Amino acid sequence: MGVFSEPKNLAVGDWILIPNEGERPLRILDRESVLIRKAAGKRTNDQTIAANVDTLFIVMSCDQDFNVSRIERYMALAFEAGITPVVILTKVDLIDDTDSFKQEAQALQKDLRVECVNAKDKLSLKVIRNCCTEGHTIALVGSSGVGKSTIINGLTDAEQLTAEVSVEDGKGQHTTTSRSLHLLNDGGILIDTPGIRELQLSDCETGIEDAFDDVMQFMMQCKFNNCQHETEIKCGIKAALESGELDQRRWENFQKLQNEQKLRDKPQYEKGRSRKQ
Numbered sequence: 001m002g003v004f005s006e007p008k009n010l011a012v013g014d015w016i017l018i019p020n021e022g023e024r025p026l027r028i029l030d031r032e033s034v035l036i037r038k039a040a041g042k043r044t045n046d047q048t049i050a051a052n053v054d055t056l057f058i059v060m061s062c063d064q065d066f067n068v069s070r071i072e073r074y075m076a077l078a079f080e081a082g083i084t085p086v087v088i089l090t091k092v093d094l095i096d097d098t099d100s101f102k103q104e105a106q107a108l109q110k111d112l113r114v115e116c117v118n119a120k121d122k123l124s125l126k127v128i129r130n131c132c133t134e135g136h137t138i139a140l141v142g143s144s145g146v147g148k149s150t151i152i153n154g155l156t157d158a159e160q161l162t163a164e165v166s167v168e169d170g171k172g173q174h175t176t177t178s179r180s181l182h183l184l185n186d187g188g189i190l191i192d193t194p195g196i197r198e199l200q201l202s203d204c205e206t207g208i209e210d211a212f213d214d215v216m217q218f219m220m221q222c223k224f225n226n227c228q229h230e231t232e233i234k235c236g237i238k239a240a241l242e243s244g245e246l247d248q249r250r251w252e253n254f255q256k257l258q259n260e261q262k263l264r265d266k267p268q269y270e271k272g273r274s275r276k277q
């Protein structure tokens, strides 16, 4: 058996084989999934957010943080890694109309699971408790201040640092600065991530196609295979936009995410050129 050497990208969620307590680890178990994003500010490096995740909780509060385009971005990230996304809408106790937020998120995909919670109320968290079964790993992502640590506190008995939030601007202070892993009594595992301000997708083409399966269907209706969805006749996208089946925002976000991918795949010097255009 080989000598254990820690790889550079050992990530939260990795499983390590240790023969007996206190002995040297033998090896890292093969990963079932890996959540990757493009490292902020760097052009080439990918950053592993977490390994062996089964479910991604996309946490968003029902206030100015709520943004469906950002949900779509996180969905693409999850689908690319083969992870099931669940949208958790928090701070429902602070608003009257929860349904409009829920409906907007639900409209993104028919079978997308969307749950509304008051993260400060353990009873309210009951709706997501069934995700935390034995052997199941959940990573929480979302802006800072939306309630990720509060959800973890509610689902575990541990006390994590949470930030006080100002009600007027809805912004929490940044308290979680590194990833952390929490074992639940019922056997599940929760992984907290620091609020990611600028989530750039790594290699994510199929993830985007899965997150926008309706758009892919509309494209199949185009008369021409190389349709640019601009001036061509019998364009499935234009027809869907005109009929209202596809909304302009969703179409623009799809194009934005796809363009990020194209830019990512270009050699460095071409990236420089395309920025100047």
Ligand SMILES: Nc1nc2c(ncn2[C@@H]2O[C@H](COP(=O)(O)OP(=O)(O)O)[C@@H](O)[C@H]2O)c(=O)[nH]1
Binding pocket: 090, 091, 092, 093, 094, 117, 118, 119, 120, 142, 143, 144, 145, 146, 147, 148, 149, 150, 151, 161, 162, 163, 164, 165, 172, 173, 174, 175, 176, 195
């Ligand atoms: N009223 C209310 N406050 C919440 C809720 N979720 C989180 N908070 C508050 O929002 C602030 C930020 O929460 P925190 O869990 O630290 O956010 P994180 O940065 O996503 O981990 C804290 O003051 C929490 O008490 C919620 O559902 N309802």
Ligand SMILES: [Mg+2]
Binding pocket: 148, 149, 150, 161, 162, 175, 176, 192
């Ligand atoms: Mg936190």
